[in-house]
Amino acid sequence: MNALLNDWVLTLILAIPCVSTALLFLVPAERRGLVRALGVGAAALTVLLSAWVCLAYDQQAAGMQFLRRVPWVPSLGIAYQVGVDGMSAAMLLLTSIVFLAGALVSWGIESRTRDFYILLCALVSGVFGVFVSLDLFFFYFFYELAVVPMYLLIGYWGSTNREYATMKLTLYLTAGAVVALVGLLLLYFSGLTEQPTFDLLELRRAVESGHGLTPDRQKLLFPVLLIGFATIAPMWPLHSWSPGGHAAAPAAASMMHAGVLMKLGSYAILRIALPLLPAGAAHWLPWVAVLCCFNIIYGGYVALNQRDMKFVIGYSSSSHMGYVLLGIASVTVLGTSGAVFLMFAHGVMTALAFGLIGFFYDQTHTRELDDLGGLMEQIPFVGVLFVMTAMASLGLPGFANFAGELMIIVGSWERYPIPTILAVFGLVIGATYLLRTVKAAFLGPKLPRWDHLRDATTLRERAPFLILLGTLLVFGFYPAPLVRLIETGVAPIVHGVQAAQTALGG
Amino acid sequence: MDLTSRLFEVFGTEMELALLALLLITVDLLKGKGRLTGPADAVRLTAGLGLLAILVHSLLLDPVAGSALGTLDAFALFWKRFFVLTALAVLWLSGPYEARLPAGRGEFPALLVFTTMGMSLLASVNDFVTLFVGLEVVTVTLFLMSAWRSQLPRSIEAGIKFVIIGALAAAFMVYGIAWIYGATGSFDFAVVRAAIASAEAAGGLPGALKFGLLLVLVGLGFKIGAVPFHVWIPDVYQGSPTPVTAFLSVGSKGAGVVLLMRFCWSVLGASAQAHEWLLLLAGLSALTLLMGNLGAIPQTDLKRFLGYSGIAHAGFLLMALATHTPDSAGAILFYLVAYLFANIAAFLVVVVVSRTADNAHMDRVNGLAERSPFLAFMLTVALLSLAGVPPLAGFFAKWMVLRAAVAVPVLLPLVILSGVMIVISLYYYLCVIKRMYMREAIDQGVLEVSGGTRLMLLGCALATLFFGLYQGPLVAAAAAGAASLK
Numbered sequence A: 001m002n003a004l005l006n007d008w009v010l011t012l013i014l015a016i017p018c019v020s021t022a023l024l025f026l027v028p029a030e031r032r033g034l035v036r037a038l039g040v041g042a043a044a045l046t047v048l049l050s051a052w053v054c055l056a057y058d059q060q061a062a063g064m065q066f067l068r069r070v071p072w073v074p075s076l077g078i079a080y081q082v083g084v085d086g087m088s089a090a091m092l093l094l095t096s097i098v099f100l101a102g103a104l105v106s107w108g109i110e111s112r113t114r115d116f117y118i119l120l121c122a123l124v125s126g127v128f129g130v131f132v133s134l135d136l137f138f139f140y141f142f143y144e145l146a147v148v149p150m151y152l153l154i155g156y157w158g159s160t161n162r163e164y165a166t167m168k169l170t171l172y173l174t175a176g177a178v179v180a181l182v183g184l185l186l187l188y189f190s191g192l193t194e195q196p197t198f199d200l201l202e203l204r205r206a207v208e209s210g211h212g213l214t215p216d217r218q219k220l221l222f223p224v225l226l227i228g229f230a231t232i233a234p235m236w237p238l239h240s241w242s243p244g245g246h247a248a249a250p251a252a253a254s255m256m257h258a259g260v261l262m263k264l265g266s267y268a269i270l271r272i273a274l275p276l277l278p279a280g281a282a283h284w285l286p287w288v289a290v291l292c293c294f295n296i297i298y299g300g301y302v303a304l305n306q307r308d309m310k311f312v313i314g315y316s317s318s319s320h321m322g323y324v325l326l327g328i329a330s331v332t333v334l335g336t337s338g339a340v341f342l343m344f345a346h347g348v349m350t351a352l353a354f355g356l357i358g359f360f361y362d363q364t365h366t367r368e369l370d371d372l373g374g375l376m377e378q379i380p381f382v383g384v385l386f387v388m389t390a391m392a393s394l395g396l397p398g399f400a401n402f403a404g405e406l407m408i409i410v411g412s413w414e415r416y417p418i419p420t421i422l423a424v425f426g427l428v429i430g431a432t433y434l435l436r437t438v439k440a441a442f443l444g445p446k447l448p449r450w451d452h453l454r455d456a457t458t459l460r461e462r463a464p465f466l467i468l469l470g471t472l473l474v475f476g477f478y479p480a481p482l483v484r485l486i487e488t489g490v491a492p493i494v495h496g497v498q499a500a501q502t503a504l505g506g
Numbered sequence B: 001m002d003l004t005s006r007l008f009e010v011f012g013t014e015m016e017l018a019l020l021a022l023l024l025i026t027v028d029l030l031k032g033k034g035r036l037t038g039p040a041d042a043v044r045l046t047a048g049l050g051l052l053a054i055l056v057h058s059l060l061l062d063p064v065a066g067s068a069l070g071t072l073d074a075f076a077l078f079w080k081r082f083f084v085l086t087a088l089a090v091l092w093l094s095g096p097y098e099a100r101l102p103a104g105r106g107e108f109p110a111l112l113v114f115t116t117m118g119m120s121l122l123a124s125v126n127d128f129v130t131l132f133v134g135l136e137v138v139t140v141t142l143f144l145m146s147a148w149r150s151q152l153p154r155s156i157e158a159g160i161k162f163v164i165i166g167a168l169a170a171a172f173m174v175y176g177i178a179w180i181y182g183a184t185g186s187f188d189f190a191v192v193r194a195a196i197a198s199a200e201a202a203g204g205l206p207g208a209l210k211f212g213l214l215l216v217l218v219g220l221g222f223k224i225g226a227v228p229f230h231v232w233i234p235d236v237y238q239g240s241p242t243p244v245t246a247f248l249s250v251g252s253k254g255a256g257v258v259l260l261m262r263f264c265w266s267v268l269g270a271s272a273q274a275h276e277w278l279l280l281l282a283g284l285s286a287l288t289l290l291m292g293n294l295g296a297i298p299q300t301d302l303k304r305f306l307g308y309s310g311i312a313h314a315g316f317l318l319m320a321l322a323t324h325t326p327d328s329a330g331a332i333l334f335y336l337v338a339y340l341f342a343n344i345a346a347f348l349v350v351v352v353v354s355r356t357a358d359n360a361h362m363d364r365v366n367g368l369a370e371r372s373p374f375l376a377f378m379l380t381v382a383l384l385s386l387a388g389v390p391p392l393a394g395f396f397a398k399w400m401v402l403r404a405a406v407a408v409p410v411l412l413p414l415v416i417l418s419g420v421m422i423v424i425s426l427y428y429y430l431c432v433i434k435r436m437y438m439r440e441a442i443d444q445g446v447l448e449v450s451g452g453t454r455l456m457l458l459g460c461a462l463a464t465l466f467f468g469l470y471q472g473p474l475v476a477a478a479a480a481g482a483a484s485l486k
Helices: A002-026 A032-056 A086-108 A113-132 A138-156 A163-189 A199-213 A214-229 A241-248 A252-263 A264-275 A278-304 A307-329 A333-363 A378-392 A400-413 A417-442 A457-476 A480-502 B003-010 B010-029 B042-059 B075-098 B107-125 B130-147 B153-184 B189-201 B207-224 B232-240 B242-275 B274-296 B302-323 B325-355 B373-387 B391-407 B407-438 B451-469 B473-483
Strands: A065-072 A080-083
Touching: A002 A032, A002 A080, A002 A086, A002 A113, A002 B207, A032 A086, A032 A113, A065 A333, A065 B473, A080 A086, A080 A113, A080 A138, A080 A199, A086 A113, A086 A252, A086 A264, A086 A333, A086 A457, A086 A480, A086 B153, A113 A138, A113 A252, A113 A264, A138 A163, A138 A199, A138 A241, A138 A252, A138 A457, A138 B391, A138 B407, A163 A214, A163 A241, A163 A264, A163 B274, A163 B391, A163 B407, A199 A264, A214 A264, A214 A278, A214 A480, A241 A252, A241 A307, A241 B473, A252 A264, A252 A307, A252 A333, A252 B274, A264 A307, A278 A417, A278 A480, A307 A333, A307 A400, A307 A417, A333 A378, A333 A400, A333 A457, A333 A480, A378 A400, A378 A457, A400 A417, A400 A457, A457 B010, B003 B010, B010 B075, B010 B451, B042 B075, B042 B107, B075 B107, B075 B232, B075 B242, B075 B451, B075 B473, B107 B130, B107 B207, B107 B232, B107 B242, B130 B153, B130 B207, B130 B242, B153 B189, B153 B207, B153 B232, B189 B207, B189 B242, B207 B242, B207 B302, B232 B242, B232 B302, B242 B274, B242 B302, B274 B302, B274 B407, B302 B325, B302 B391, B302 B407, B325 B373, B325 B391, B325 B451, B373 B391, B373 B407, B373 B451, B391 B407, B391 B451
Parallel strands: none
Antiparallel strands: A065 A080
């Protein structure tokens, strides 16, 4: 039984949202209760399985585990191949938790409930697919699959300026994906292996056994992949799709989007670009360290000037992704593991923030800080949780974000002292806009026009928020198990790039 | 083996199609009404069953060695199946369109089968005379069909434009063939190819031969709608009855592609990889991609829109032709099958939504998600497949073309251009999807969707999904077809 589960658990995790998508088509649209139960049930099941993957992963042995390979189109070198290392296991856990929370907060959606859950499940299928795929074709397949459902999710159920925002988001991400595709195909034909193959493991073995591309070719190829993937990360100046998309999206879509979708970019850089093109990475990563300062400082300053709460959190997300990119650029086990850990923590935190905003936005129909105020009086539960989210976001010890940011800052200090100083300064900016947001929306005198607001009272309403907050607190107080898990995946990648750095003479 | 039995062997499918067409005319006469009476009309039923039988029979055929008049290799077989399947789909498509086809015109299915015979003949050509004959059969029958709604000025206009442009293209073609004959003394592809190869070896093609080949290329360019020979497409697509437009966009384009592939592989042979041909095809591809994709953005008529989108797809196919590797030939075959299912579904939805109006203005799909979620979803699947979104067949088709093209370093600028165009195409397809899901309907009338239509749409969507997820069998079939292309 255990052996069977070992072999197929990743396929099962991937199949659950796929099958739910198909099943939902068969459920009559009027049976909303069944639709919701199916969505939430599927999500809960993926949480259990992802948690099992994280626990059952053998950290001593490290490497890729739970491998499964099925030849798909052998003549083109395509195989369905799945497997996880510590890094992708953590991302699986993140995705499933945010999926569950997203499915729960969407319970109240009354318009086209079934279609909403279909799209949500399709989106999650794509995300899970990216995190488990070890074949470049399927990686790309799922990457694209994750982008398009978002178009309809935002376009139909969204708010502020949704049609513009969703078109911009979809086109930006597709443009990034196409650039990445050209890079991947060039990599495929680059002669790394005797027969061109999309098998990521085989490509990695070729690089590790010293048959990698010449440093000059790597230097040409790396920026193609970097630009392609960094669009979704999002790295400044390719970030402008992101805050508008966050703001326009319905709560669950913002949660998936900021919580998980944005992580695909950084993940792809770590999974493909760094291990396959270590010399290219060594050459270009200092530029990433420079650009991510713009993310941190510029994103933070723009967030300072926003009046719409979702825009504040949206710009703060692109600011926080700057920290992740800094951690990746540092190429130390500590800093890069910190980056992955922050991806996890930020995913949970930002999902919580968007979930809470969505909860009261459904009633207030405004997120303008000037209109809100004193909400703590009427909706204390949401208010307290939002304050805690803000604290997590600005890096208060006790929340997981603190651990991630600290690891990044310590890890990158030696190599990039100036960006690190700027990053620390960025934390101050973060504290400023977050505290201002909390003050403007939740503190201050009670406003009678919000007396009709209803707090999250039932367990079903509170559950998604408590799950997310609990995750932040657990890994905030005791990050060690997750950090160790991530390190097992990150260490070989980092060592590969470090060796290339030494070879390049610096 | 004597010539007659060889002929029967190679052109079996064409003979079956010709017999079926004659049978259809007879049935129509015997019925005495001289008109189609509904989706289950005797003529239509005979046509459907006959085409189905021919399709099944063609699936059972094995490739045989070619004769002087034609060839039945795996490549030809692939296309014959493709064309018969297309004809079957178009026949089905004309069912819901029924009421709009005028009375006294029971020959419609017969003409459809005649056209299919011409297309099927084109799949087997290995000399320029058969090529010209087959092309004329296809074009002349399509002239008639595009002007079928003779009470509508738009339909007449479409027919006349098509005739004039078609005649022009045929003139180019036949003039080119004459030059080729003059330069090589033969109509046979193999002889011409040998002449080209020896001329290349001797230091370059003589001007006369090159001129002839270019003129033939121009003639074929008209057929698939390559820029600058695309001008007829939007008007003819808009004016023709929708089933005919669907047939033009899939069948007729397929016929153009099959000839271009024969031209590039069987006539030009290895010299197609020579720099000048490659640049010529790549240049045509770049222009076609730009024109199709940019032209599609401002369209407000669904059929014109699909016409421009078809031009854009022709650009992709030309890129694969410029690539000229076995991989790219397989990619073209895969691409057209994906294109077939998506386009047929799209045109079927157009037929249903424009039922109560005399045009196919894009407003007709506004709010379709409220009026008929099923139709809206099917059109979404079709358009997303055309845009190349996973997990649909169109994604894998585009991916195969790009994969083949990246292997040829000279084509990198074209690959980058096509990447930009993929993003643009996603934009205009999403604009139609936006109308369906995010706009109010202008017509709240009930949209009745018959069982047959539902079945057809579901079939197209499932095929699109199946070939997008499990590509293996179709890739293998396409590769086998491409491998026999010499």
